Amino acid sequence: MSLPSRSLQLRDSHTKRKTIINTLKDKQVRMTTLTHRARRTEVGKNSEKKVESEEDTNQDRSPDNEDSGDSKDIRLTLMEEVLLLGLKDKEGYTSFWNDCISSGLRGGILIELAMRGRIYLEPPTMRKKRLLDRKVLLKSDSPTGDVLLDETLKHIKATEPTETVQTWIELLTGETWNPFKLQYQLRNVRERIAKNLVEKGILTTEKQNFLLFDMTTHPVTNTTEKQRLVKKLQDSVLERWVNDPQRMDKRTLALLVLAHSSDVLENVFSSLTDDKYDVAMNRAKDLVELDPEVEGTKHSATEMIWAVLAAFNKS
Template sequence: MPRLTIMEEVLLLGLKDKQGYLSFWNDNISYALRGCILIELALRRRIALVKDANRRRNPLPDRLVEVIDDRQTGETILDETLRMMKGQESDKISINGWIDLLSGETWNVMKIGYQLKQVRERLAKGLVDKGVLRTEKRNFLLFDMATHPVADVRTKEAIISRVVSLLTAATSTVPPSALDKEGTQCRVMRSVCLACAAYAASVLDNAFGRLTYEDREGAFQRCDDVLAEFACWPFGSASATGTGSSRRRETVRIGMGSNPATGRESVLGLLQEVKKEMNGEEDLGFELVAGVLEVLSKLDSLL
């Protein structure tokens, strides 16, 4: 298993290194982190979509989720979510439904107890325990607030390096620098999910600080293309059908920093490598991940 979860990596990308807090104007990250919880559980093969021949009649985010392995992961937030899902097995809930419930976005008073509270603070404390962050007290006007500056700069730099390598690759070969260490479960899919989740959570800007304007714009467009091809099922079917879930698809891009043909080759390379990590064509765990990414791709219109 990787040392850090995708939720922790997204949070780290959003944190200001020295100040130790997230931007007060970021409305997307809380919802995106709940989606990352489902992605992490699916990649750890704890949850998947219900195997039902009729499920494809429903939109991808409306397909039902089930627990396939209730063993604890050792990560508090993941295990808490897994217990809630296991307790709901008699009345299964969809991908979209779970993200809404975990975020507290529900009108059903019977389901309010499913909201995961203080996720950002709990993730930050987990990163303190792992030695990546430290805790400080800061005075904000009339009150003190706990902040979590970065203690292990190398860990955050490694995350940034992976994301930048993934989104600026010039060939169809996935560069090793874009991936977590050898032996990590589903490591290509993890890198794809990290980049897409960071994009949806509006923290990707923080990874591109050292890029030129053109390279940065090219990396954003690449991430947009990656998200479109992985926020559908089967993966890669968006370009074939012309129904990509891209967030920037209709935006006029100025000063593109990457050749469109090169970008397409890179995305195709990712698709090929991810398919090697799947358990056959009918991988219900990866199909669940595609559903979460579709929800996240529409985040700006949801909030």
């Protein structure tokens, strides 16, 4: 073969090799670009998911949805917490000298229904500005899952004309002179609440003999849950004291008001040292001695709490 023809062949072979190499490079570049693009898309999606997750978390942690207890704690109603604070741990019954707890439990029912969005106070008018003059109105009659709450809700729905907070506490307690309204009395409230606590594993049921009669008692078995509740209230007036009821957790505020009205607040602070006991009692006293009419106008979410306190202050 002549030299020119061989040179041509070598040139053609070199050109083909260069073309193949360039083609492979182009494919590699396109694949790399696609890979980066896919990664960017995936990162973008993950970022969007992360933002959505953070928004959901922030919404769950908003003041309206915030729960003062740990998610692993047993969920108790305000009535159950008040009764638990009033019970003697070993004996399983409340003090025989306590004649306030029955009314306190009924007040707790009204506050619990308001917090669950079932009832509310009618808006203030020129003629009815005071909390004790405003009627309790029905917002929703959907069941709550609690027998006492649903029974009260049924009474409120069926009552015409509507009644005030103070009247409802009297009707639910049975302290009324109207024989036609005795049907609204909630019977065996303490026993029914105690049975709920037994079902939740906090109390147990026993029979005790008191010479002339036998009485069913409910000693505390889950002392951890009761101590958690006591510690929460103690901290609310000590380490976590904010000196402003509008900044307090609504359920904690309600429980302090109900514990005072039910005459069981002494049980909450009895385990404190003398110095801390004095501070806690003085702060709790200052709280419940605030003017309910003034505090009730500051936030509609706490109106029912202050209305219940106003009813107990008047009675």
